[in-house]
Amino acid sequence: MNNSRRDFLKKGAIGTAAAAVSGTLSGAVAKEFAARTEKIPHASHFGPFHAHVRDGKIVNITPQLDSDANPTVMVQGLADRVTTNSRVKYPCVRKSYLKGLGRGDLRGKEEFVRVSWDEALDLAADAIKKAQKKGGNKSLYNASYSGWAHPGAFKPNAMAGRFFNQIGGSVITSGEYSNGAAGPTNPVIVGDMEVYSIQTAHEQIIKNTKVMILWGADLYKTNRIGWAVPNHRNIDAYEEYKKAGIKFISIDPIYTTSASEFKADWVKVRPGSDVALMMGMMHYLYQSKKYDSKFIEKYTHGFDKFLPYLLGKEDGVEKTPAWAEKLTEVPAAKIKEIADIMVSNRTFIAGNWAMQRADHGEQVDWSIITLASMVGQIGLPGGGFGFSMHYAGGGDASSGKATVGGMSQGGGDKVGIAIPASRMSDLITKPGQTITHKGSTVTYPKIDVMLSAGCSPIGHQPDVNELVAAMRTLDTVIIADPWWTPTAKMADIVFPATNTLERDDITSGMSYSQDRIFAMKKAVEPAYESQDDYWIFAQLAKRFGKEKKFTRGRTPMQWIERLYKRSYAKKTMNISFEEFWKIGVLKYDIPDSARNYVRHESFRKDPVKNPLKTVSGKIQIFSEKFDSFGYDDFKGHATWFEPKEWLGNKELAKKYPLHLVSPHPTYRVHSQLDNTWVQGVHKVQGREPIRISPNDAKKFGVRDGEIVEVYNDRGSVLAGVVVTNTIRDGVVAIEEGAWYSPEDASSDKTRCNSGQANLLTSSRPTSSMAQATTANSVLVSIKKAGVVKPNLAYSAPKIVGA
Amino acid sequence: MANIAKKLASFVLLLGFFTQVSASDLYVFVNDTVLKAKDGKSAKLFLGVPVQVKKDNGENVDVSVKGYLDGLNIYSSQSKELLIATMDKGFNVTKKEGAQVELLGSIEKGSLVDDSPEVWEEHEEFFFEMCTQCHAAPKVTHHTMIEWEALFAAMKGFAKLDDEESDYLLRYLKSNASNGLVKAKH
Numbered sequence: 001m002n003n004s005r006r007d008f009l010k011k012g013a014i015g016t017a018a019a020a021v022s023g024t025l026s027g028a029v030a031k032e033f034a035a036r037t038e039k040i041p042h043a044s045h046f047g048p049f050h051a052h053v054r055d056g057k058i059v060n061i062t063p064q065l066d067s068d069a070n071p072t073v074m075v076q077g078l079a080d081r082v083t084t085n086s087r088v089k090y091p092c093v094r095k096s097y098l099k100g101l102g103r104g105d106l107r108g109k110e111e112f113v114r115v116s117w118d119e120a121l122d123l124a125a126d127a128i129k130k131a132q133k134k135g136g137n138k139s140l141y142n143a144s145y146s147g148w149a150h151p152g153a154f155k156p157n158a159m160a161g162r163f164f165n166q167i168g169g170s171v172i173t174s175g176e177y178s179n180g181a182a183g184p185t186n187p188v189i190v191g192d193m194e195v196y197s198i199q200t201a202h203e204q205i206i207k208n209t210k211v212m213i214l215w216g217a218d219l220y221k222t223n224r225i226g227w228a229v230p231n232h233r234n235i236d237a238y239e240e241y242k243k244a245g246i247k248f249i250s251i252d253p254i255y256t257t258s259a260s261e262f263k264a265d266w267v268k269v270r271p272g273s274d275v276a277l278m279m280g281m282m283h284y285l286y287q288s289k290k291y292d293s294k295f296i297e298k299y300t301h302g303f304d305k306f307l308p309y310l311l312g313k314e315d316g317v318e319k320t321p322a323w324a325e326k327l328t329e330v331p332a333a334k335i336k337e338i339a340d341i342m343v344s345n346r347t348f349i350a351g352n353w354a355m356q357r358a359d360h361g362e363q364v365d366w367s368i369i370t371l372a373s374m375v376g377q378i379g380l381p382g383g384g385f386g387f388s389m390h391y392a393g394g395g396d397a398s399s400g401k402a403t404v405g406g407m408s409q410g411g412g413d414k415v416g417i418a419i420p421a422s423r424m425s426d427l428i429t430k431p432g433q434t435i436t437h438k439g440s441t442v443t444y445p446k447i448d449v450m451l452s453a454g455c456s457p458i459g460h461q462p463d464v465n466e467l468v469a470a471m472r473t474l475d476t477v478i479i480a481d482p483w484w485t486p487t488a489k490m491a492d493i494v495f496p497a498t499n500t501l502e503r504d505d506i507t508s509g510m511s512y513s514q515d516r517i518f519a520m521k522k523a524v525e526p527a528y529e530s531q532d533d534y535w536i537f538a539q540l541a542k543r544f545g546k547e548k549k550f551t552r553g554r555t556p557m558q559w560i561e562r563l564y565k566r567s568y569a570k571k572t573m574n575i576s577f578e579e580f581w582k583i584g585v586l587k588y589d590i591p592d593s594a595r596n597y598v599r600h601e602s603f604r605k606d607p608v609k610n611p612l613k614t615v616s617g618k619i620q621i622f623s624e625k626f627d628s629f630g631y632d633d634f635k636g637h638a639t640w641f642e643p644k645e646w647l648g649n650k651e652l653a654k655k656y657p658l659h660l661v662s663p664h665p666t667y668r669v670h671s672q673l674d675n676t677w678v679q680g681v682h683k684v685q686g687r688e689p690i691r692i693s694p695n696d697a698k699k700f701g702v703r704d705g706e707i708v709e710v711y712n713d714r715g716s717v718l719a720g721v722v723v724t725n726t727i728r729d730g731v732v733a734i735e736e737g738a739w740y741s742p743e744d745a746s747s748d749k750t751r752c753n754s755g756q757a758n759l760l761t762s763s764r765p766t767s768s769m770a771q772a773t774t775a776n777s778v779l780v781s782i783k784k785a786g787v788v789k790p791n792l793a794y795s796a797p798k799i800v801g802a
Numbered sequence: 803m804a805n806i807a808k809k810l811a812s813f814v815l816l817l818g819f820f821t822q823v824s825a826s827d828l829y830v831f832v833n834d835t836v837l838k839a840k841d842g843k844s845a846k847l848f849l850g851v852p853v854q855v856k857k858d859n860g861e862n863v864d865v866s867v868k869g870y871l872d873g874l875n876i877y878s879s880q881s882k883e884l885l886i887a888t889m890d891k892g893f894n895v896t897k898k899e900g901a902q903v904e905l906l907g908s909i910e911k912g913s914l915v916d917d918s919p920e921v922w923e924e925h926e927e928f929f930f931e932m933c934t935q936c937h938a939a940p941k942v943t944h945h946t947m948i949e950w951e952a953l954f955a956a957m958k959g960f961a962k963l964d965d966e967e968s969d970y971l972l973r974y975l976k977s978n979a980s981n982g983l984v985k986a987k988h
Binding site: 142402 | 926927932934935936937939941944948949951955960963964
């Protein structure tokens with residue numbers, strides 16, 4: 001063993017102290033307790049940790065402090081998730097379905113029956129075979145589209161996809177809910193998705209940035225979790241941001257945690273009007289000749305085609321600051337002031353994702369990029385724009401070394417139909433309908449079987465009532481999940497899956513830093529009859545003669561070892577799998593050079609030698625490709641389109657005078673952890689909080705801590721009032737992810753008893769182009785809740801035989 | 803007339819040899835396949851490059867490869883997004899329509915196949931293995947070459963690819979893109 005390797009192991013060994021014990025225990029008891037307690041390394045979307053296991057039970061969870069600089073309370077909830085009563089304990093089948101009666105209309109309304117694994121798997125296989133025979137594989141819908149269940153290698157969506165691909169494929173999802181509008185737009189505009197790309201390093205921000213515009217971005221909140229395992233080093237970096245004296249301007253209807261921490265100036269923009277605000281700034285910069293014409297000339301394409309629109313020569317509407325003021329409710333003087341600040345200081349615009357989850361969401365990033373081009377600081381240290389500073393530790397420098405990936409879905413799909421994320425309900429209810437998508441078309445087939453593993457469509461699909469009604473028309477709904485999620489309760493066949501703490505897995509941290517490999521070791525035995533997703537889908541594949549193709553004859557641990565072998569740790573550092581597994585975590589050094597990273601710097605230095613990956617090699621302020629689509633609601637340049645649903649819609653606002661935003665939760669990843677005690681930190685009488693301004697609270701006669709009904713034409717929810725000065729008048733916020741809980745399960749359209757925001761959101765797509773979600777374009781009203789029943793969101797349904 | 807008969811004979815011979823082939827569409831199956839011009843100069847062809855067979859000479863075939871010249875490099879398109887061949891100094895190319903050039907020479911027949919997907923089997927498996935860990939596989943043919951470069955830039959970190967693997971995968975994606983090497987299939 002050479003020195004560097006020895007040093008590495010020394011540094012890399014898990015060194016956190018033994019469990020702290022309560023001061024009330026005697027020394028001897030504490031010693032005995034510690035001796036009988038095993039610390040098992042594991043990792044999650046919330047951070048890396050040790051599970052303290054005694055007598056087969058998790059008695060404590062402590063963060064791996066050498067890999068998590070600023071742990072959150074959320075890791076503490078993970079033990080609760082193992083033992084919660086909301087676990088699916090046995091394979092279950094809905095009563096009427098088991099009797100062969102179908103009665104999809106009773107989904108979510110009747111009890112389940114406990115069955116054996118063989119019976120459940122046979123029933124699922126039979127339903128799939130029947131659908132295949134009747135309508136081909138295009139009648140199968142794999143709704144498990146995202147891998148957010150956990151950060152490990154055996155992602156449930158990958159297992160489900162792998163199974164379907166072995167049998168010829170299924171209808172799948174194109175794009176995503178998170179970045180459904182910006183995702184397909186940005187690559188054509190700026191040659192990169194940007195939303196998932198490494199950002200300018202914190203060190204460069206600290207050294208160079210004078211002004212940071214937080215355009216909807218809440219860096220503190222959304223960096224609490226990660227796709228990979230978060231290190232929370234961003235909090236330390238932000239302390240340096242503060243010391244560096246960076247001026248922060250937060251353009252947001254909410255005074256966010258980040259705005260508060262950074263003591264930002266708050267620009268209380270009207271939701272849905274941000275593009276108009278950007279247009280107003282651009283118009284001012286152009287007319288005042290303060291924009292960087294040299295940058296526009298050298299680094300962009302098509303400004304001349306955008307300019308007539310900006311100046312109103314195309315549509316007769318000049319996009320002046322005064323025009324923008326009417327739409328945004330931001331004074332024209334303020335619009336000019338911010339534009340002036342941007343061009344006279346090194347300014348970084350930190351965009352977010354929520355703005356593009358709204359009507360015409362495609363326009364948001366495009367407008368920011370166009371504005372940033374006029375400001376002219378793209379590619380300069382600490383300047384330009386970033387759409388991922390709020391995600392996965394954006395600003396982290398990268399090790400540049402490979403960590404570990406996951407098991408794949410493999411090939412084999414012969415169906416070739418991918419529906420845009422957000423089109424789930426339409427897919428089910430509108431067979432034969434053709435929609436446009438990214439310049440092409442998609443025709444919905446007739447779906448008979450829907451399967452979802454490790455994710456909850458009744459969590460992420462807008463307009464829950466619409467989705468529930470759609471699901472009740474299906475032939476079969478199959479769910480694999482550790483918990484009785486709202487979607488599992490709406491299923492016919494439910495497979496109990498293990499939690500990651502009940503099996504071995506491997507993962508990495510984090511998306512941009514790429515400097516950790518974590519063992520996710522099994523801590524406890526699987527609860528009840530739960531089985532690994534790998535086993536479940538291998539068993540399903542077996543019923544199609546595809547088990548060996550699914551597993552390739554490998555055990556889960558052999559897959560883990562195989563994935564590890566592709567890492568830099570194995571290939572270059574020559575650390576054996578056995579060594580890694582024993583240590584539980586490996587660390588890579590981050591080279592100092594990585595801390596000098598400035599996004600788009602090479603393009604700025606030499607745009608000929610380092611062109612952007614766009615048709616022109618430059619920033620496409622105008623895109624001939626997009627223009628050629630010929631859509632009315634998506635043009636060849638960034639455009640202000642009035643949202644269909646916003647406070648500027650005077651007629652609708654008379655009926656529903658509050659704009660609802662549903663931002664990322666503070667104490668969850670989407671719906672994850674909603675069934676744990678951690679939620680007690682913020683819930684109001686067991687319901688999701690609704691934040692409302694003091695003026696609006698007075699106007700609607702609601703009090704702090706009261707349960708109210710929030711409603712519109714699509715649905716209604718019960719939420720707990722939090723009156724706060726941190727939200728502007730006319731806007732309310734319910735964080736997304738509460739578990740849907742029908743107040744009256746026997747009714748088709750009933751109030752959600754826990755405050756699931758998607759009862760209120762619309763499935764209306766962004767435009768003919770991306771067809772993405774518009775969950776932030778929602779108007780609602782509030783009224784007294786009346787009589788309230790207990791919230792049963794986290795209880796198992798009635799199960800016969802269990 | 804004699805020429806026509808001769809060409810026809812070659813064509814029939816080819817049909818016999820490459821049974822399912824439209825003679826214009828054979829594909830380089832082995833990377834760095836050597837194309838030898840009559841004057842002895844060579845060019846190296848990349849995997850998946852389509853060649854048009856002019857004449858079957860038994861173990862070798864005379865072929866034509868078309869592309870766009872930049873120094874000693876030949877690209878699939880004028881925008882030079884995909885390198886398809888590199889030439890020895892002094893390799894003579896024939897000018898065709900617009901900026902297009904043609905490389906003529908002889909190739910070992912065993913380096914060619916008539917089925918483009920066959921060329922990319924290993925790449926495809928790697929693509930599915932690397933790019934479906936988090937999401938379902940996107941259709942490779944749904945994006946242009948430059949769009950694949952744009953998407954790949956953001957995604958390669960998530961797939962944990964080293965430089966060699968990145969080059970390998972990106973060549974597959976671009977070669978099979980909507981404006982890649984296999985245009986007829988889209």
